[in-house]
Amino acid sequence: MHALKIQNIEKTYGKVKVLKGINLEIEPGQFLILVGPSGCGKSTLLNMIAGLEPVSNGNIFIGDRDVTHLDPKDRDIAMVFQSYALYPNMTVCQNIEFGLTIRKTEISEQKAIVAKVSKLLQIEPLLDRKPKQLSGGQRQRVAMGRALARDPSIFLFDEPLSNLDAKLRVEMRSEIKELHKRVKTTIVYVTHDQIEAMTLGDVIAVMKDGEIQQFGPPQEIYDNPCSQFVAGFMGSPSMNFIPCQIDNVNGSMQITLESGGVQQQLPIKQVIHGLQEYAGKTVILGIRPEQITQQGEEKADSAMLNCSVEIIEPTGPDTMITVRINDVKTVCRIHPTAESRVDKLMPLLLDMSKVIFFDAQTQLRIY
């Protein structure tokens, strides 16, 4: 049983292909995130699910119904927009009721729904206000209330937090997550913010240039990105990409890293069969900042490298330091108590059990 199924969806504007055959399927109650840089087609895809944009090719199913060519109002969906799109001439209460009035819901039932929704979102004191008298966060809540009132089978969120300031964004993020936990309705959520994607999603579809690059649970996407693009897009600070020479030395693979003027051979103990054929060539080493740490956290597969520190950025819980490995700026996440000084050499541990490799040409993961 699926809540939403998208089959080979394409969208063309004139000669430009914006979506190039999207396929995905989610189960009822799942929280799907469409994430990608601007222009990747994620909002277009959402608008097509909503029925606001015609589909050029392919099919969309909500539940068992083929809704590909249905009107938005017949799709049993509700949507929260980036600008909230509250009706400026109506009060909060009228905003929430609007959809119910159109659907000719009984007045008494309307009142009950408004009461329930406004209690859930804690907007009861605001019911008689006009949208322009509300703050950003309150507007956001009202917009969600309007969507909730309809009790649809799918909620669509179009970058709902991007107009809020940083602090409020974090608050609303956890409120949305909590809301989903309570109402358990399927949600499709578009964002360009990878932290929102990681924190909110049950499944994430990472998109680029009108294609889904990778589809899976957040942790899976974070740990096992399928391409350099996905690896670089998810995570902040983003993954370090270090070009390095790889060699086969007596049957074991070794990479050469240079830092602080010293070249060093590091053995790869992970079993990555694909690496064999790259022997003697250059590959891209992918290593996340938290996989490069200070001494004292040795793991079974740690390798040590003396690096010259260029920049130190304390964030509080961690300190980011920038070093240069193979002439590439590399960010490491170290403990704030660890001693580091600019222009001094610092011994760092690379967790070689988690590193991944990419083909230097295709930028695809080497398995």
Next chain:
Amino acid sequence: MSINRILIYGLLGFVALFYLMPLVVMLITSLKDLDEIRSGTLLSLPQSLNFDAWGKAWGTACTGVSCEGLKNYFWNSVVIVVPAVVISTVIGALNGYVLTKWKFKGSNLFFGMLLIGTMIPFQVVLLPMARMLGLLGLAGTTSGLIMVHIIYGLAFTTLFFRNYYISIPSELVNAARIDGAGFWLIFRRIILPLSIPIVVVSVIWQFTQIWNDFLFGVVYSSGDTQPITVALNNLVNTSTGVKEYNVDMAAAIIAALPTLFVYVVAGKYFVKGLTAGAVKG
């Protein structure tokens, strides 16, 4: 008050006086009798308030052969202006709504062509329009003249509403569509309530244009159905011996009063409409 302020206010006062002078001359002349006009100068004040000229202009002055003043023509103009303004504003609003929120293939081209409509001089359409009115059987009728004004005004009203609606976020329309509202309901419940400033702009513009129109009025109407501007022209040009400047002036002010009235009543909204800016959700 600094010297700069004094200079600025002085200059503004002078310019305002300069600009208002013709109106002042008209007003004081309309309140004089013919003897005063002959003996005094243009700017000399009337000895007493004398509204005889106004009464004559309204009720008994001759416009050609008939001598019934402007009153019938005043109502002619009202009967022409009201429906023409209302209909052209409503259609303009609908056009603007479609051209911004329900775009169709070629809608930009359509809008471009409408824009050209705002630049066509009145004189160019006189003959073709006369032929069309003849074919429709509307030649010389009030409905015919109303139709001409509506058609001619549409390019302007559409332009006003289109440019206003383009700043209303389309997400509002999308939200309403998802809420289940259709074309008309969205227009009535969402778009129209946001349109008051631009409706006022459109009404003022159209009212002024149509009320003050002379050319279409003189060409497409005849006899008893002529608008006040044509009657005013006839009144001024009809003389039986003495030129009655006071009556001419009173008649001209009567003909101009309604547009003045519209500006005073709606001017507040007019400024609001021009400064309101974007409608934020």
